[in-house]
Amino acid sequence: MRAFSRASRIAVSSVAVCLMAILAMGSSYSAARYSDLGHKMICMCGCNYILLECNHVNCPSSGPMVAELRGDLNQGMGDYAILHAFEDKYGATVLAAPMFTRFNMIAWILPPLLLLLGIAGTFVLVRRWRRRAAAMPPIEHSVGFHAMREKIRRETQL
Amino acid sequence: MPTFGSFALLLALALSAYTLLAGGVALRQIATGSRSRIAPERLAETARRAGIGTFVATTAAAFALVWCAFANDYSVSYILHHSNRALPGPYKFAALWSGQEGSLLLWAWLLATYGFVLRMRHKVDVKLTAYASTILAGVQLFFLLLLNFAAMPFSLVSGPIPADGFGLNPLLQYPEMVIHPPMLYLGYVGFAVPFAFALGALMMRYPGEKWIHITRRWTMVTWLFLTCGIFLGAHWAYAVLGWGGYWGWDPVENASLMPWLTGTAFLHSVMMQEKRGMMKSWNVWLIFSTFMLAILGTLLTRSGLVSSVHAFAQSPIGTWFWIFLIVVMSVCLFTFILQRDHLKADNKIESLVSRESSFLFNNLVLLAACFTVLWGTLFPILSEYVVGNKVTVSAPFYNRVAVPIGLFLLFLTAIGPLLAWRSSSFRSIRKNFVLPVIAAVVMGIVVIVCGVHPWTIFTTNQQGEFYSFIAFSLAALVVTAIGSEFLRGAAVISRNTGKNLLAAMIQLTRRNTRRYGGYIVHFGVVVIFIGIAGQAFNQSREQELALHQSMSVGPYRVECEGYSEDTNPNYDSEYALLNVYRDGKLVTKMAPEKRFYSASQQPQTMVSNHSTLAWDLYVIYAGKNPDSGQPIIRAFLNPLVAWIWIGVAIIVFGTAVALVPNMSAALAASRVRVAANPEAVTAQGGD
Numbered sequence: 001m002r003a004f005s006r007a008s009r010i011a012v013s014s015v016a017v018c019l020m021a022i023l024a025m026g027s028s029y030s031a032a033r034y035s036d037l038g039h040k041m042i043c044m045c046g047c048n049y050i051l052l053e054c055n056h057v058n059c060p061s062s063g064p065m066v067a068e069l070r071g072d073l074n075q076g077m078g079d080y081a082i083l084h085a086f087e088d089k090y091g092a093t094v095l096a097a098p099m100f101t102r103f104n105m106i107a108w109i110l111p112p113l114l115l116l117l118g119i120a121g122t123f124v125l126v127r128r129w130r131r132r133a134a135a136m137p138p139i140e141h142s143v144g145f146h147a148m149r150e151k152i153r154r155e156t157q158l
Numbered sequence: 159m160p161t162f163g164s165f166a167l168l169l170a171l172a173l174s175a176y177t178l179l180a181g182g183v184a185l186r187q188i189a190t191g192s193r194s195r196i197a198p199e200r201l202a203e204t205a206r207r208a209g210i211g212t213f214v215a216t217t218a219a220a221f222a223l224v225w226c227a228f229a230n231d232y233s234v235s236y237i238l239h240h241s242n243r244a245l246p247g248p249y250k251f252a253a254l255w256s257g258q259e260g261s262l263l264l265w266a267w268l269l270a271t272y273g274f275v276l277r278m279r280h281k282v283d284v285k286l287t288a289y290a291s292t293i294l295a296g297v298q299l300f301f302l303l304l305l306n307f308a309a310m311p312f313s314l315v316s317g318p319i320p321a322d323g324f325g326l327n328p329l330l331q332y333p334e335m336v337i338h339p340p341m342l343y344l345g346y347v348g349f350a351v352p353f354a355f356a357l358g359a360l361m362m363r364y365p366g367e368k369w370i371h372i373t374r375r376w377t378m379v380t381w382l383f384l385t386c387g388i389f390l391g392a393h394w395a396y397a398v399l400g401w402g403g404y405w406g407w408d409p410v411e412n413a414s415l416m417p418w419l420t421g422t423a424f425l426h427s428v429m430m431q432e433k434r435g436m437m438k439s440w441n442v443w444l445i446f447s448t449f450m451l452a453i454l455g456t457l458l459t460r461s462g463l464v465s466s467v468h469a470f471a472q473s474p475i476g477t478w479f480w481i482f483l484i485v486v487m488s489v490c491l492f493t494f495i496l497q498r499d500h501l502k503a504d505n506k507i508e509s510l511v512s513r514e515s516s517f518l519f520n521n522l523v524l525l526a527a528c529f530t531v532l533w534g535t536l537f538p539i540l541s542e543y544v545v546g547n548k549v550t551v552s553a554p555f556y557n558r559v560a561v562p563i564g565l566f567l568l569f570l571t572a573i574g575p576l577l578a579w580r581s582s583s584f585r586s587i588r589k590n591f592v593l594p595v596i597a598a599v600v601m602g603i604v605v606i607v608c609g610v611h612p613w614t615i616f617t618t619n620q621q622g623e624f625y626s627f628i629a630f631s632l633a634a635l636v637v638t639a640i641g642s643e644f645l646r647g648a649a650v651i652s653r654n655t656g657k658n659l660l661a662a663m664i665q666l667t668r669r670n671t672r673r674y675g676g677y678i679v680h681f682g683v684v685v686i687f688i689g690i691a692g693q694a695f696n697q698s699r700e701q702e703l704a705l706h707q708s709m710s711v712g713p714y715r716v717e718c719e720g721y722s723e724d725t726n727p728n729y730d731s732e733y734a735l736l737n738v739y740r741d742g743k744l745v746t747k748m749a750p751e752k753r754f755y756s757a758s759q760q761p762q763t764m765v766s767n768h769s770t771l772a773w774d775l776y777v778i779y780a781g782k783n784p785d786s787g788q789p790i791i792r793a794f795l796n797p798l799v800a801w802i803w804i805g806v807a808i809i810v811f812g813t814a815v816a817l818v819p820n821m822s823a824a825l826a827a828s829r830v831r832v833a834a835n836p837e838a839v840t841a842q843g844g845d
Contacts, residue, residue: 040554053401097555103545107537111559115526129506
């Protein structure tokens, strides 16, 4: 029992180490991080474009914001720290999608939750209908019923 | 002409009010069996004719506005703000829908046109059409009230009349803008017809499913218009907005997507009602929701409720739309509660593994997608209201939440057609699914070998490649499933008739156009998904180019041959002439441009695009460096974009096929005609 729990602890620790390694690999990818973070923010000139997609000539906002993002990346700041810094400076609307915090969590959770509930509800409903259908007396099969059904199936495939 | 236009609108209002009142009274009298001085049938007929009159009056008003645009009548405020003398003719025509008042007039005119067709074809079912006509008159009345009292297109300019107009928004001065809005509006407005039929059928407790047969073509045509409208809009955004993409999850784009999603769900689930008498309440609510979402879309476009790049059509008429939405919702709810016993299903789903279940899940997923889009669009307002903090909900949210739902839908597209009605046995599932699953696995391996690394989702926090991998694999699954359906049926015909496989496939499609047309539409959807999947591999570069200097993007080398300026009465422009080389050979010449429109004093990007099946080389003249005077060029390499537009063409073709009557039905109909009037047919034949 003790050996088993020790093995489980080792397995859990290994998974945790691997996950941390994967996350650390993510933060070392600076070009990808630049693109990723740049696509998580909105240009604040009022154009409503994603920061790295703003195409306005001499835009007063996108240039300085991109420079700021590069600066933060060069300083070795983490993704969340950079996003928070931008949010503090420009307001919550600078983020292209709400962060996974407090009230904003509802934005992320509700659509998949409703879908899952819908799927579960459908399963329950269909099972209930099936049970009711099973309670009905079976249709009497005449001679040649299966052959006829097979023929109908074949023909209705067309 | 403005006086004529205003009078025509007032007349249209009076006529539609009469259609609603007289139609309502006549139907009430018919339903209760009460009689008055005028027979209810005669009263209903006068209402129908008044409805036709509404079309004539609304057409006159629309004509008057277009006339004012072409005559440069700047005494009309709308024309002053949306046109100018130098504006080319087609854009003067497009001025009709370029602003708030004009686009509402277009709404009213299209609704009147749909109403006209419906009233002319009233003999299909006189009583049901009378109900639908009266309900449409109610919707028409709302839009005509708006046009007469809240958003008047013929209001006059106060004070001296300017010599020239302020011009059309440059974003709208693009050929597609002449067809994109009418197409979208044909879709939005068109859903009013199935809505009216559904509500009418429910009000009169219409027996059977005939109303669905009557509205099937209306719904499909409307859906097709909306599909084309959405993708024309996407193409316009791609070609005009100049950010390298075609879908920005802007609230107004979302507004057009929502009724499309519920309309698509309706098109699928009505099949269950037709074939098995199931999901009657669900279908009624689907079409109610589709119509209400079309109204909500119009509200979002105009009210300024959410911030959008479509800022040219905002105004404070939101209250009118809210009231209308509440009225429509109340009428629908009241009628449903009153008549819900009429919507009892004839059958129930017997197995989770059946065609019915797949339709149910397909509907569920489409509605979940619709809810996600609605939720994302309205969440900023909710957040501001609840926590006093406005947030932005844009592409990253939809990419994480809506894209997986879309991929699940693609998966169901593969599964559905392979399942039998009522119940599928394990044997038939195994038989039908082996090949598609093998195709999906092989495609997955091929995609990985070609350099797509889905596991980057774990290392770079970017989902693009992972989603693309799933999309390509599912595409193979769906295409194989559709292909095997065609081949299986064609093989039987080929065996029985001795025809070759292609001829057998054509015959197969003609025998059941709806089913096989639907498969073609599914194939089009797959092609679109492939095109969208390419987005994960977009590349871009921006560089200042001196004369004969070049930059490389993907396999292309873009060399600056020259740059210059031009001017004409409508706009001034700066452009660069670029030579594009691949492997040292000249492939094409490109001329991206920046325009500055004189009347509106607004700049506009003119993208230059070299499109191939593999990728688009999409080049923008980003501007001129003020220090060096040299052009700054931004180039994008967007893989597989052309597939999206090809997919839309396939969808149009598939829908057209589905609209054609089945060969056996057409033959039967012609036999009936011959039996009914043999002489006429002989005479025709003699011609």
